Amino acid sequence: MKILLVSLFLPHPDASHAGGRFVFELLRHLSHSHQVTLVTRHESDEGVLLNDLNPFCSNIYPYSYRSASQRGVQDNLKLIANYLGFSLFANRLIKDGNYDLVQVEWVEAGVLIKRHKTPMILDAHDVISKPFKRIAEQTSGIAGGIAALKALVVRVLEVQIMQRFNSIITRSEYDCNFLKQLWPQAPATIISHPAGLDITDKNYERKPESILFLASYKYRQVNVDAALWFYRVVFPQIKERVPDATFTIAGYGPPLELTELESDPAVRVPGFVDDIDRCYKEAAVFVAPILTGGGIIVKVLDALASGTPTVSTTYGNEGVSAIDGRDILVADEPDKFADAVVRLLSNKSLAASIGASGRSFIQANYGRDAIMARHDALVSELSDGK
Numbered sequence: 001m002k003i004l005l006v007s008l009f010l011p012h013p014d015a016s017h018a019g020g021r022f023v024f025e026l027l028r029h030l031s032h033s034h035q036v037t038l039v040t041r042h043e044s045d046e047g048v049l050l051n052d053l054n055p056f057c058s059n060i061y062p063y064s065y066r067s068a069s070q071r072g073v074q075d076n077l078k079l080i081a082n083y084l085g086f087s088l089f090a091n092r093l094i095k096d097g098n099y100d101l102v103q104v105e106w107v108e109a110g111v112l113i114k115r116h117k118t119p120m121i122l123d124a125h126d127v128i129s130k131p132f133k134r135i136a137e138q139t140s141g142i143a144g145g146i147a148a149l150k151a152l153v154v155r156v157l158e159v160q161i162m163q164r165f166n167s168i169i170t171r172s173e174y175d176c177n178f179l180k181q182l183w184p185q186a187p188a189t190i191i192s193h194p195a196g197l198d199i200t201d202k203n204y205e206r207k208p209e210s211i212l213f214l215a216s217y218k219y220r221q222v223n224v225d226a227a228l229w230f231y232r233v234v235f236p237q238i239k240e241r242v243p244d245a246t247f248t249i250a251g252y253g254p255p256l257e258l259t260e261l262e263s264d265p266a267v268r269v270p271g272f273v274d275d276i277d278r279c280y281k282e283a284a285v286f287v288a289p290i291l292t293g294g295g296i297i298v299k300v301l302d303a304l305a306s307g308t309p310t311v312s313t314t315y316g317n318e319g320v321s322a323i324d325g326r327d328i329l330v331a332d333e334p335d336k337f338a339d340a341v342v343r344l345l346s347n348k349s350l351a352a353s354i355g356a357s358g359r360s361f362i363q364a365n366y367g368r369d370a371i372m373a374r375h376d377a378l379v380s381e382l383s384d385g386k
Helices: 017-033 044-056 074-098 129-135 139-163 175-181 221-241 255-265 277-280 299-303 332-347 348-365 368-384
Strands: 002-007 037-043 059-065 101-107 119-125 165-172 188-190 210-214 248-249 267-271 287-288 311-312
Touching: 002 017, 017 037, 017 044, 017 368, 037 044, 037 074, 037 129, 037 299, 044 059, 044 074, 044 248, 059 248, 101 368, 119 368, 129 175, 129 299, 139 175, 165 175, 165 368, 175 188, 210 221, 210 277, 210 299, 221 287, 255 267, 277 299, 287 299, 287 332, 299 311, 299 332, 311 332, 332 348
Parallel strands: 002 037, 002 101, 037 059, 101 119, 119 165, 165 188, 210 248, 210 287, 248 267, 287 311
Antiparallel strands: none
16 A cells, blocks of 8 residues: 655654654564655654665655754744645645555645545644643633634634544544544544653663753743743752652753753753663652643553552543553642652552553553554555545
8 A cells, every 4th residue: 555654743763752762663664564655854864764665765854944942923924824824735745646655744734635536534632722721720810702703713713624624633532532522524543642752661770859840842832831930939849848759850851940040059950861761760750740632641551551650630640541649640630740849759569569550550551552553443444445
């Protein structure tokens, strides 16, 4: 079968975006049985990585963009323009190509893609209306009215995009139900994100009283806000009870508002991490202080897969559905979040139990082979009904 795979982010084993790492696994899997053409955005300095994808693709159509060091209004407008340009670029390839199936990764990539005769799958890594809705619910006054209008516009746009596709992949039952509230007729299928793609069988000694948050920050303000909330509101409460506690804010593209936190000797902001496996396993506790949420939180999956005891908000765990008190600790209020972290830092037996149970939960529910088999079944179903 000839498949066109459209990816908003570069699919690569060293991708800075967690979703890009998953799309690479999908690309590699599909290439075993199908002829895959890839069209992908990539940052200008990622162009050299495209050659690594040649063994898995019959053709590659790259669409480059410049990496922005800041997040000003002008940069955001340029990013939106790049999204639109990429979507038009992909639409032309769909129209002019002779493909048996098209799969588009991320809702934003489909904004200007029209409906075609070729069966089309939209892989909605995030339900993009969800964070906008939550921000509107948490905001009042004039700002609340503006946020509500944004949420309405995004909701209408997201439904319009989804209506052009034959099938929509969501990452969790929660997201599937949320999507169906927007559009009850949505042809949605749940295919979770595989966890622990970078987790090995190696063991590392945990650093006592070390707290980790690992995420991609470039163009992901929700992750920046999560780190700042934890540092400003939760971390001081932890330090009162565990004076030697440290907080590492790791991951790609931290902005100045995060890197300047290193003026605090208890904080490290190392940027991109080469050895994610070691990074997770050396941490005493992983935190996911997600305040709005958008889809299944891959960083939570990977932390659990590594056996690192994890504390998350409800939003951080909603797509994962780990059991609170058994596989993970869940808290939303700052004092309760701090208390959960302190419990894990001070009680090694509890930390070991939560970490081991979280890892077992991931192995049972988010294995790579099982997830790829679900994707194969969806492809087969669409091709049979062509």
